Amino acid sequence: MALSDYFNPKQLEVINDYLTKDFGMMILSGAVRSGKTFVDNWLFVMELRRVSKLAKERGEKHPQVILAGYSSNTIHDNVIASIENQMGLELKPDRHGHYHLYNVDIVPAYTGNSRGMSAIRGMTSYSAYVNEASLSTPEAFQEIINRCSVKGAHIICDTNPDNPQHWLKTDYIENDNPETKLLYYNFTIDDNTRLDPGYVSRLKAATPSGMFYDRMIRGLWVSGDGVVYADFDKDKMLINPDHIPSDLHYYCGVDWGFEHLGSITLWGDDQQGNTYLIKEITAQHKFIDYWVKQAKQIQDQYGKNIIFYVDSARPDNYQEFVSAGIRTVNAKKDRMAGVEAVAELMKQGLFYVNQDGYDQFLDEIYQYIWDEHTGEPIKEHDHVMDSMRYAIFNEHKKRLTTTIKSRFF
DSSP states (O other), X not given: OOGGGTSOHHHHHHHHHHHHSOOSEEEEEEOTTSSHHHHHHHHHHHHHHHHHHHHHHTTOSSOEEEEEESSHHHHIIIIIHHHHHHHOOOOOOOTTSOEEETTEEEEEEETTSXXXXXXXXXXXXXXXXXXXXXXXXHHHHHHHHHHOOSTTOEEEEEEOOOOTTOHIIIIIITOOOGGGOEEEEEEOGGGOTTSOHHHHHHHHHHSOTTHHHHHHTTXXXXXXXXBSOTTOOHHHHEEOGGGSOSSOEEEEEEEOOSSSOEEEEEEEEOTTSOEEEEEEEEESSOOHHHHHHHXXXXXXXXXXXXXXXXXXXXXXHHHHHHHTTOOEEEOOOOHHHHHHHHHHHHHTTOEEEETTTOSSHXXXXXXXXXXXXXXXXXXXXXXXHHHHHHHXXXXXXXXXXXXXXXXXX
């Protein structure tokens, strides 16, 4: 079997450069499902064989390399499990949590916080593989560089793109000093020629316009431009309440407020995957008893078991809801993941708003814009937007997890 039967042209370019060029760091960046992590996993195994041979020549009996990722779960899912499945190799952790292959000690390090670096402090590493490098803190990334002090050490990274001011791009990718010995590759989804064309077409059609599309499909390091929800279409998505089905699954999002606006939004999902904003309650200078009253009225009309996903920043308000018999859950507040979940519904034409049920929704959605410096939404005109994000992201995430468990466990 030829390499071209297993790797696409972009991956072959990377492998060829790995084998023939003198480098210190190699960064693969680009679109989702573009094949960058797949080839990096192969490079990591090739790197282990290189280190094993190099250490033997130098009389080093226990060479070490770093395997870094955001968390233990991401390292296992993205690297360890993939290597085992793709290559038929077995990687089992020892009592220290290290892996071993080709007589090389593979030391995991977690880049999401400073504590995750404790395993590699003081060590001397022949090499490092950094998965999801843009999720690392800059301090953790620098610590990995510091540890790779053996002559001829390599640092191999893969990452999805972020905003163009991200430290990985400004400090490393754009660093043109030849002494860095950096090789950089950008992948688009179309580089992965082994993907089913139908899948690629569906993914392109479902990915929200603007920044999400540029990053996830084209693999570009871009910040947002203009409104966050570019696919919201008032003419199509603002509908008469008579067109909203009655047999919906209901849930709510809550953004607390006093000096600034507070908001409760009621949502309903039908069996076809459509999501409807049924009712929005937004007000200023209201104490918690007002919000409890509004939530109780929603319960009376739409069901006692409705979940209210609330902003976790106010534990006192959370407790007031619980004490009042309201089914309350502190929302996961992953901002970009939440925005993406809402934007995907709009892109797919599965998002609707009761034209008689909103208050501030339209004012906010057209003023909810990207911050070109951070690549995230600006924290203005976002009270209904936050309430919407808490509700949709958490409910859809919960239902997806429940569906997966019911199918496989």
